[in-house]
Amino acid sequence: MRVAVAVDERTGIADAVVAELRRRGHEPILHGALSDAERDDWAWASEAAARDVADGRAEQAVVCCWTGTGASIAANKVGGVRAALCVDAATADGARRWNDSNVLALSLRSTSEAELVEILDAWFAGQPSGEEEDRANVAHVITIDDAPDDQSDA
Numbered sequence: 001m002r003v004a005v006a007v008d009e010r011t012g013i014a015d016a017v018v019a020e021l022r023r024r025g026h027e028p029i030l031h032g033a034l035s036d037a038e039r040d041d042w043a044w045a046s047e048a049a050a051r052d053v054a055d056g057r058a059e060q061a062v063v064c065c066w067t068g069t070g071a072s073i074a075a076n077k078v079g080g081v082r083a084a085l086c087v088d089a090a091t092a093d094g095a096r097r098w099n100d101s102n103v104l105a106l107s108l109r110s111t112s113e114a115e116l117v118e119i120l121d122a123w124f125a126g127q128p129s130g131e132e133e134d135r136a137n138v139a140h141v142i143t144i145d146d147a148p149d150d151q152s153d154a
Contacts, residue, residue: 001059003026004052006032006045008045008065012109013113017106017116018030032049049075049103050103061104063106064105067107067109069085069105071105072084080102081103083101086106086119087107089119100129
């Protein structure tokens with residue numbers, strides 16, 4: 001599977017993410033500090049990885065910054081992307097199951113290599129839920145990008 005990877009600096013788990021994806025047989029598409037040809041700021045790097053997913057160049061992405069928050073915010077600005085900041089395997093499993101997330105956001109600061117392996121195990125094993133309520137929530141999230149700012153379904 002092609003997986004876009006974005007980091008804003010090569011610290012913490014940055015290189016371990018790429019190595020672990022390759023060990024699992026995935027083809028990483030490198031962005032940010034992992035690419036000599038790109039800007040490495042978190043907003044630009046995360047956007048590039050998210051656009052790979054939205055445009056079909058990658059099936060999924062992993063975006064990372066110091067806390068993971070900025071990377072997830074930037075990725076979620078790209079239509080068709082549902083990025084989830086995951087701090088553990090249970091959160092990664094839920095993000096795939098209930099949210100049909102296609103972009104994993106991680107903290108370079110607080111994710112250990114052992115947690116990275118567990119998170120990726122859960123992420124790649126996870127499947128979107130077939131439950132009608134879960135599918136309805138994901139479908140609604142997809143429509144939010146297209147809704148006018150003054151519209152509300154309260």
